[in-house]
Amino acid sequence: MRSLVSINGSSEQSSTENLPLFIKKNSTGKGLQYNQVSSFPPSLILSNNLLVGPVLSSFGHLVKLHVLDLSWNNFTGPIPDELSNMSSLEVLNLAHNDLNGTIPSSLTKLNFLSKFDVSYNNLAGDIPTGGQFSTFTNEDFAGNSALCLLRNSSCSKETSFVENAYRKKSKGTLVALGLGTAVGVVFVLFCAYVIMSRIVHSRMQEHNPKAVANAEDCSESSKSCLVLLFQNNKELSIEDILKSTNNFDQAYIVGCGGFGLVYKSTLPDGRRVAIKRLSGDYSQIEREFQAEVETLSRAQHENLVLLQGYCKVGNDRLLIYSFMENGSLDYWLHERADSGALLDWRKRLRIAQGAAKGLAYLHMSCDPHILHRDIKSSNILLDENFEAHLADFGLARLICAYETHVTTDVVGTLGYIPPEYGQSPVATYKGDIYSFGIVLLELLTGRRPVDMCRPKGSRDVVSWVLQMKDEDRETEVFHPSIYDKENESQLMRVLEIACLCVTSAPKSRPTSQHLVAWLDDIAED
Template sequence: MVVLWKIWVLVILLGVSRVLVISQNLTCNSNDLRALEGFKNELDSAIDGWWPTNSSSSASTSFNCCNWVGIKCNSDSGRIVTLELPKKRLTGAFSDLISNLDQLRTLNLSGNFLSGPLPLSLFHFAHLEVLDLSSNDFNGAFPDSINLPALQELDFSGNGFHGSIPAGIFVKSTGLRVLKLAVNSLNGSIPPELGDCKFLEHICVASNLLSGAIPEFLFHLPRLGALDLQDNSFTSITGIGNSSSHVTRLDVSSNQLSGNLPDFFHNFPNLTHFSAQSNRFSGGIPSSLSNSPAISFLNLRNNSFNGPIEFNCSMMTNLTSLDLGTNNFSGSIPDDLSSCRNLRAINLARNRFRGEIPETFKNFRSLSYLSLSNCSFSNLSTTLNILQHCPNLTVLVLTMNFRGEQLPADDDKLSFRALKALVIANCGLSGRIPTWLKDSTQLQLLDLSWNNLVGSIPSYLGDFQSLFYLDLSNNSFSGVIPKNLTQLPCLSFREVSLEEGSPDFPFFRRPNISNRAVALQYNQIMSFPPLLDLSNNHLTGSIWPEFGNLKRLIVLDLKHNNISGGIPSSLSGMTSIEILDLSYNNLTGWIPPSLVNLTFLSKFSVAYNDLTGLIPKGGQFTTFTNSSFEGNKLCDYTCQNSNELFPQSQNRKSRKSKGAIAGMAIGIGIGTLFILLLMFLIVLRATTRQEVDPEKEDETDSNKEEHESRLVVLFQKSNENNKDLSLNDLLKSTNSFDQANIIGCGGFGLVFKATLPDGRKVAIKRLSGDTGQVDREFQAEVETLSRAQHPNLVLLQGYCQHKNDKFLIYSFMENGSLDYWLHEKPDGRSKVNWGTRLRIAQGAIKGLAYLHQSCDPHILHRDIKSSNILLDENFEAHLADFGLARLILPYDTHVTTDLVGTLGYIPPEYGQASVASYKGDVYSFGVVLLELLTGKRPMDMCKPKGSRDLISFVMQMKREKRENEVFDSFVFDKDNAKGMLWVLEIACVCLNENPKLRPSTQELVCWLHHGCLGT
């Protein structure tokens, strides 16, 4: 027996070794090799694991392409049968020579950056079984003639294909099992020929522009299990008769379906997942759906269903997830809902429910997620007493209910030990934070904002080891901030993580209760940023220096309290902070210069405190507007020799104290000494003036006259009869550069609105200081802008220089900056429609193309951003602020190594090499395109970890085929979808990490004006 076993093992080893030898000795067909070489030569990137035939390798290794990465050959013929190179970051076009691989059975190039139209020869492979080109940048329409008789799997999702779904695929490929065409721009209807593919198991045509009725024949395909039709423009579902469908997963979300949901679910005995969210369905839930025993996932969110919920819960024993949120359901929650004992997630938010929750809810032993927000439920105490019996409840959202009730006190003896997220916001609750919450030691998220809670913030909150999001804003809390909040592990050193992600249900919270408030939606707990929001309370004490230990904190909001003392310099230790708001407190001292090291800081405010001294220079502080500092006695580096830039507001709350009285006494004393000193100097001047040389006296008067009448250099006068402008004219037109006339903050200076004596409105940029960098900026702007004349550039009309003061005079733009309309003006985004945004992009790129290619000499902008795109009265775009530009020699491709830019817009290569280029401007312009598409700031950071900047967020959503979710809801609709997706593709090309693969500005002009992307 042992001998036989040894012989058997020997036979197997010999067989394996023979196969290995054959595999190593295989040399691919010469035609196949030429096809691979042609394919490789069309690419702009190398393929790791492929050897060129002219390499130093041996001939056998070089020609043995059967051993190349992603290649498999037939063991008998040596012909290539598999070419698989997914996620290899390949760029370039698809070579027509690939058709020479006529024995190919599998072609998978998914997850790359290949672009352009597909060659016709690709659609004529006799043996091809799997064709996967998903997640690339291919475009164009499908050909009419298609001959892929052996095809079983086709995946073209995540590209830019347009036109109709080709019927030819289904005529010749009747053995097709998997069809994926999602996330393209395909239009028209689903061709009836698809019904001939009787082997289809999976169909996904989501996120296209398909329209018409959802055809009946889809439900009759005998093997079809999954049908995904979401995010199209289908208008109706036709009946399916009395036949039975084998579909197990059906998604018709985000279409234009209306009327009653068809009562045909008795024809889907195997249906486990059904989603119809975001349509226009109305009426009640059909009885056949509520009697579906197999269904486990039901999503009817965001429709217009109405009436009471009528479920036969005793039949729906497998239901685990129920989402009926954002409808018009009314009445009370049915008592028998608890018969669905396996429910783990329930969302009933944003309906018209009233009354109390059923006591039977305590029977939900598996319930983990419950959202009842934005209804009209009552009796919070009873609700919590019932829900504490759900042992696995981890997420509880009760926002905007229980209006005016009291938060249950300690007498209720509640316990929620498994709770990880508790949201009871905007309910107008009274009372204090109870001690029974102390047992919820697993809390990660606590939101009690917009209530009327009083007392002190309990220190036990600082003992929660997993807490990373705490919002107690807009209450009436008093006392000092508990010091142990500065020691929360998840805000200091521990990664924020969840053992189990919450379901894909939305959390809704309102930042305020005004009509202009926009509901923020976070789909999962992990989507909330690490945050401490204690704003709008009555907190006292000082800011703990230990806040600097919170290295993972993203948002710290302490505005509108009574906090006093200084701003600790240790706050610079909050290295992840992106929003820091300390405004409307009683802070004194100065702004620590160390805060310039907070490189992720995108929003900062210390407005309306008692701060003095200089505003820190550098870092993100160059991007903050005046509103961040107003209401203080602060000064920036441009006003060291003048009055304070941001004087104390007369409307600030009075602080009558002994210190103030003492200050007044000291001031009076100093004033008296000053008057005496002034009188002494006058007498001294009168005495010495008699001894002045008459010639020197004339010279002094001359200098005085020069100071008062220093001429302004104008490149073009509006009227030949107009007198020359003087420095005094500029002073008068700006009221001596009064703060009230500030309209912007550019590089190294402020911008003032002025009306010149001839009636012209202009913008005057005042540059102050004697550093070499400021001098260089002034010279660069004068020398370049005086020669740059284009309709999409802000015109430099003149300049003036006197000692350390330098002034640039620009044309005035009536509508301010693009940044103002997208990010500052409360209703700005809603006022700028997609057509206007596209026109702004077109104008801006024309101006930039002129600088790069037509201006003599060529100019780099080097600080393209939305605040440097100004808008005239017709919302035409004009590029502004060439303070970062440098002159380029006619044949130079680079500029100086003195790199400057704005965080969020700086291309990645600038961090690796000290050379700026034209393609750097293109990258920054790509960021501006994303702003126009999304309405978000480049560093708008309330996003999951890893997506703190807009670019990462958009790219991640694009990889997940969720592009439609990134677009600004104010402008995105079905009519604009195609155009916005097209501009998104352009933006992504601009944001390529490889500068060489970014387009030129002239190409961008063509793409944005004529739609010739890829031609």
């Protein structure tokens, strides 16, 4: 547990004594196989234990913790303000307890919080606004009868408004008449909209018989839903998808994304594809689904994963991609027992070139330009020839050609997020460059961006590499399987590029076009 507290508060111990508590990211029966302890997020899961008493404020010292689950217990008292000090927290689950008081507004400071659940307690007052709280749904706060679910006004304001309405009957009558008139107008407009929508829909179907199956038109049990394919292929139904994955059996799982599992599949025409089945909070998966479809339908490049089709079935969202035979770069570098020994330097350099070309296309050639916002080794997929393909555009944002940034919540993956994102909610091209620099360091060193299993001083790959450079020990950072005198010149040049990418000053980082030119020049040597 000491390794979950700030570095200043921990004592010098061996790396094995510093292991935090880890769990698997997925909750399926078999689970996914991980070969390294560092693959698991540092988590503290105390759910379903009949625990009693207050939630301890000392949890706030666990600044390295990613997941805190105290649900389904008998905790009482307020939610401590100190939880806002858990700066790395991604999941906070306090559901099904007897907590009271208000939700601390200081929790809006948790920039990485992607899941927050306080349902079925005795909480009261307003729900905080700002930060990640704008992404949470009412279901995350359900079962708290005194909690105000109106995000735009306080409960007290709502109550006083109702009381004043009863006191001033004449004004209430006028309001009622006004509302009645407004409702009548809205009803007429709605009828006109429905009629026009049906006309437009029928005309669209004449030109596009493979319309996407909407939730209103098709239930999950239906076998006739069509899958929309971007290429002119023969008709494919949801029944074909279910057969090809044996009803999404766990044996077909090949990966785990931020919002769902990925299954391998062989379509009736013999094509092998990967199917991402989005799951979780409906509003979040709908945003993920729309982002992937919108981005990948606009972006077509040999170094991007090809989106072949998609489908809506009830609350399910399916995305169909070309199958990448060799999985992710993360798997080859960190999950295999050989620790990436089969990836020689030539393959690694070609992977870096391909990923840079895909990123340069998104930044400069695609119209509109695209910020990926989640560049990392697990989002670089490798085909049968180890050619790199950028994947997972669920966090991507389209921006106009004349813009250089987009204002947004802090997103991405810890270890790959540039330092400036913690100070300003502005995503930029240079943020993607920083993340790409981390991937280059992974290719060179074989290390993860952050590895809590390593001794203090070498857990953060950026700090470690920069320190080794200051001590003129650059050659010691390279993975043993790729370092030799023949490759040394190329390795040193790529290391210099990586260090430029991860510099703390965004303006000093190169563009993606520079990366392509430099890496191609190195490969030609």
